[in-house]
Amino acid sequence: ASELRKASTVFNKFVYGRFENDIFAVCMPYKEENIDLLINALQINLKRVNKDYNTKISCGVYIIRDDSLDVPEMYDRASLAAKSCKGKFMQSVAYYDDSMIENMRHEQFIINEVNRAIDEEQFEVYLQPKINLATDRSYGAEALVRWNHPDRGMISPGEFIPVYERNGIIGRLDQYMWRQVCKLLRRWIDEGKNPNPISVNVSRVNIYNPQLVKIFKKLITEYQIPAELLNLELTESAFMEDQDLIMKTMSSLHKLGFKIMMDDFGSGYSSLNVLKDMEVDYLKIDMKFLQNKEFNGKGEKVLTSVIRMAKWLHLPSIVEGVETVEQVDFLKCIGCEYAQGYYYAKPLRIEEYEAFLIREEEMGAKCSANENTVIINELWNTRSSISKFFDLLETPIAIYEYRRGKSELLRTNIRYETDIVFDKEVDQQEHYRRSEAEKALLSETFARIVRGDFSEALEYELTEDVRYRVTVKMIGKRADTMIMMVTFYEISAYR
Ligand code: C2E
Ligand code: CA
Ligand code: CA
Numbered sequence: 001a002s003e004l005r006k007a008s009t010v011f012n013k014f015v016y017g018r019f020e021n022d023i024f025a026v027c028m029p030y031k032e033e034n035i036d037l038l039i040n041a042l043q044i045n046l047k048r049v050n051k052d053y054n055t056k057i058s059c060g061v062y063i064i065r066d067d068s069l070d071v072p073e074m075y076d077r078a079s080l081a082a083k084s085c086k087g088k089f090m091q092s093v094a095y096y097d098d099s100m101i102e103n104m105r106h107e108q109f110i111i112n113e114v115n116r117a118i119d120e121e122q123f124e125v126y127l128q129p130k131i132n133l134a135t136d137r138s139y140g141a142e143a144l145v146r147w148n149h150p151d152r153g154m155i156s157p158g159e160f161i162p163v164y165e166r167n168g169i170i171g172r173l174d175q176y177m178w179r180q181v182c183k184l185l186r187r188w189i190d191e192g193k194n195p196n197p198i199s200v201n202v203s204r205v206n207i208y209n210p211q212l213v214k215i216f217k218k219l220i221t222e223y224q225i226p227a228e229l230l231n232l233e234l235t236e237s238a239f240m241e242d243q244d245l246i247m248k249t250m251s252s253l254h255k256l257g258f259k260i261m262m263d264d265f266g267s268g269y270s271s272l273n274v275l276k277d278m279e280v281d282y283l284k285i286d287m288k289f290l291q292n293k294e295f296n297g298k299g300e301k302v303l304t305s306v307i308r309m310a311k312w313l314h315l316p317s318i319v320e321g322v323e324t325v326e327q328v329d330f331l332k333c334i335g336c337e338y339a340q341g342y343y344y345a346k347p348l349r350i351e352e353y354e355a356f357l358i359r360e361e362e363m364g365a366k367c368s369a370n371e372n373t374v375i376i377n378e379l380w381n382t383r384s385s386i387s388k389f390f391d392l393l394e395t396p397i398a399i400y401e402y403r404r405g406k407s408e409l410l411r412t413n414i415r416y417e418t419d420i421v422f423d424k425e426v427d428q429q430e431h432y433r434r435s436e437a438e439k440a441l442l443s444e445t446f447a448r449i450v451r452g453d454f455s456e457a458l459e460y461e462l463t464e465d466v467r468y469r470v471t472v473k474m475i476g477k478r479a480d481t482m483i484m485m486v487t488f489y490e491i492s493a494y495r
Pocket of ligand 3: 263264284286320
């Protein structure tokens, strides 16, 4: 107040007052420079008054063009504008425009309608299939809410979810959705169908709801549903907040048999580190990685590393927002397990989803899965039987990825580690030299295979007295990426 009082001596027409708490109102002749001047002066002086606080001013401006408006209404408009710069660090002034009132009314409408909408079952469950990339068949779905308003038609979640999140109402809507999904699973079980898991979204309010575990337990008991059929999607950013609490909650949910997915991985301030502490069962990777325009850009590389890392942690990945066949092929090549997106299906009404499953069943009889992809995916899964078999083989084997002249070692078996890599006699540098030499040699062979021949053999000298015959076979291919299997036979004795 005293700072404003000081300012009032600078501007010759200046009416001011305190509205409530830390909110003040000023009426003065409009000039943009004057507003900046006033804000800057206040900002500097407030800092001087209390050095311990970083006080930030939010200022809303309503330029009086229509003086038939009541003063309180003018004040409301300025106040509405001020709210739009709350929480924005860089912005301290906002000017009122009519869309702000429209937005506020719309938001108010969305809030006011929620109870009736829930009671009248206006919220509908849509299901978007998740596809197992090894088989190209769907494996369960994600439940997404749609609001079918009697007067306004379909309202998209983007319009109402953020509003409900801000107001905490989302807690109630979530629980409504979970119940609808449980009912649906119950119906499918009763109809003798053997449903795959459906995942539901659990918003932040509910993750920190102390009743959460009880609520889920009650639901599956009431509907007599195996917990494995209801997967829970928890958004990545929630994992950063109260890690101890979330770990406790997850552990209770795991004990009940629920599977947990970390949703929107990579959309926020994700830390790869949380993955090692948080016992999630699946990683859902945000569609943002696929959305960059030139698809061969950095997003692709980051995605590759994220999925490989997830594999080391035995975490299957689901990539969201898959829209094109190129993306599908790419994901198969890097060993991603599941995909979800418009390429396969949009979120479907329940009847549409049921029809989708029937169609898939009919198609499935006609065409079988891409066997190579199956093998590659199995190889990645260190617990799969094919992977164990791979490790039991008495021949050193390495799996390489070859793409545009570049090779990268993806996987090796135990025999390769002991015979080819492990050599006490040589130091780090020599190891590096050898592996680079091997790579260079193989790259040439890979290039030959790409040009047309299907299988190649060459001889390879590890050291002066150890010689290998190496065969290379292409076991998987997508556009410009090939998966090569390299087998080593020692032939030193036959020289
Ligand atoms: P989400 O959980 O990340 O859900 C995925 C969103 O991506 C969905 O948007 C889905 O329709 C959309 N999507 C799927 N495939 C593609 C694709 O190929 N391309 C593009 N561009 N988009 C695709 P939707 O249904 O509009 O939902 C938006 C968000 O609203 C959801 O993001 C989720 O955070 C929230 N939401 C939706 N339903 C619920 C719910 O029942 N409860 C809670 N708490 N949140 C929900
Ligand atoms: Ca989700
Ligand atoms: Ca998501």
